[in-house]
Amino acid sequence: MKHFITCESVTEWHPDKMCDQISDAVLDACLTQDPYSRVACESLTTTWIIIVAGEITTKANIDYESIVRNVVLDIWYDGDRKYFDGNNCSVVNLLHKQSPNIAQWVDTGGAGDQGIMYGYACNETKSYLPLPMYLAHALAKKLTEVRKNGTLYYLYPDGKTQVTVEYEDQTPIRVDTVVISSQHALDVPQQQIAAGIREYVITPILGDLVDEQTKFFINPTGIFNIWWPKGDSGLTGRKIIVDTYGGIWKHGWWAFSGKDPTKVDRSWAYIARYLAKNIVASWVCERCEIQLGYAIWVIQPVSIYIDCFGTEKVELQNIVDAVKNNFDLSPKWIIEKLDLRKPIFRTTAAYGHFGRDEFTWEKLDSVGVFKKLL
Secondary structure (H helix, E strand, O other): OOOEEEEEOOOOHHHHHHHHHHHHHHHHHHHHOOOOEOOOOOOOOOEEEEEEEEEOOOOOOOHHHHHHHHHHHHHOOOHHOOOOOOOOOOOEEEEEOOOOOHHHHHHOEEEOOEEEEEEHHHEEOOOOHHHHHHHHHHHHHHHHHHHOOOOOOOOOEEEEEEEEEEEEOEEEEEEEEEEEEEOOOOOOOOHHHHHHHHHHHHHHHHHHOOOOOEEEEEOOOOOOOOOOOOOOOOOOOOOOOHHHHOOOOOOOOOOOEEOOOHHHHHHHHHHHHHHHHHHOOOOOOOEEEEEEEOOOOOOOOEEEEEEEEOOOOHHHHHHHHHHHHHOOOOEEEEEEEHHOOOOOOHHHHHOOOOOOOOHHHOOOOOHHHHOOOO
């Protein structure tokens, strides 16, 4: 059966992604001085103001305002002509300590909250991500690259990409539609912008996946010159589908950014991805989705559910048993296994948390566990 699947991505300078980066920069600063910091930091931005709020318990001595300003300036917002200036914007700090009711359970090694987390992997791409998600991220990265290196000097930081892939049954066969929106200098014609993006962004990434029937929408509104924050606000956790699997497969109801590894909504999603990827890489199945259920204070998951969508070559129960028998899945074990007490998290805050080899949860060092099932 023929069907179409669409995924999107955004550049690292999108206002929501800026807030994700601020929250994770605060987390990294705390972990640098105190690896056992407890952090749940949320950020909000609108015209000339940034607000950070949430719960932090740490031994670190942190200048939160400086961290916020440095992220904004690093993102290139440094003057009135850009509608925002990290040097003189208002920064409101509403952070306070973690509730002792929660802390007591985390201190004993239990989960910091209840919740359900999902992990997914498939064999459509070398990154074990669905093809439309992989392509959307690749286009967003390329859009940023040609802006930074001056190839398309007239592009400005904020941008979004979207890719629709045509499938025949479960096999991707072509790209049907591409949507790219990018901030730009006002004195450059849209025709020039579209031609540049086609030549230097779309063609290098999509190549033979496009054909004569592929539809392209580049800055479809005709102009993108009034940008954040005058034209939009930003908020931590508002791009969670971009962070994971593009809406193709399930996502728990939690955001990741700004949360330390004791927060099950982050580290447990990472271990679920790790397990799903190793299962698929073992050739036990072609697609795998894992749901983990946790309860506050409880050390082990209350449930493990695996679905391979009929692509499994062994009994599903055998895969579940292999997970239970070979992986601890306690909070302490997950944090140690994935080495999550290091300040690595700001780099996760753009272009997805998955499909990137630099992260420990993307390692394929447990493939042998599942190959034994064949």
